[in-house]
Amino acid sequence: MNVEYINPFLSSLVNVLSTMANTKIVPGQPRIKKDEVAQGDVSGLIGMVGPTMKGSFSVSFDESLALEIMFRMLGERPTKINPDVTDMVGEITNMVTGGAKRILGEKGYDFTMATPIIVSGKSHTITHKCEGPTILMPFTSDFGKVHIEVSFDK
């Protein structure tokens, strides 16, 4: 897997949060995840299966940022992660992966998305079990951190 394959996911997340939630996030340095541990409070995960590749994607939010996005998208401000927030994170996961799928499809990398899974729990960590490396891309915002991880078998 080429580090550049993270770019469609990166631009798709920036775009979704900007257009849907008027929220600006600032990309940090993308890197290959080795022993590093990246924590989040609510994460959206999705599997991807194509004719020549398979893999997985995750996006992990700090609780503070997820709740702010919830407020900006839907006008509700829950005090903690509830089913409405996990629904929203599932939607964002679908939109970001769908956006990346279109871009990667134009480059000849086709895949079908499985259905998203949401994880809630203070400071959980995620490990993608792929033969290829996992690429980690951190972002900062005024309301907390978010990071994405992408791994493909090719």
Place this chain on the structure above:
Amino acid sequence: MNVEYINPFLSSLVNVLSTMANTKIVPGQPRIKKDEVAQGDVSGLIGMVGPTMKGSFSVSFDESLALEIMFRMLGERPTKINPDVTDMVGEITNMVTGGAKRILGEKGYDFTMATPIIVSGKSHTITHKCEGPTILMPFTSDFGKVHIEVSFDK
């Protein structure tokens, strides 16, 4: 999705833990997950994509049970969930889904497995975002609890 589709995953998990780790788990009552929250300390998740269906599977262990399985499978007894334990949970996730895939394939339900994702974090919860219901199947053992969740779009 029919509640019976959980059975291949159920029997596959019982079989894998029995043969690989000499660990007996006792099935509880399968049910459709509604507002219920089921917690785990380490979970393996996997996406499934087929020509006519897609979905997701998760298996969530109490830490105490995951560490006991680790000891029985590999002779190591770590004091907490570490990368060796997440590797093992990834393997179990692959084996259980692979076993279920064979059984469901014989019934005409074909799918390809994405790559597994492991979540670590005390008392996290998982939400499958499918159009179909999520089926929850709890198990008990002498060393703690484990549960599986399966959801398909059909």
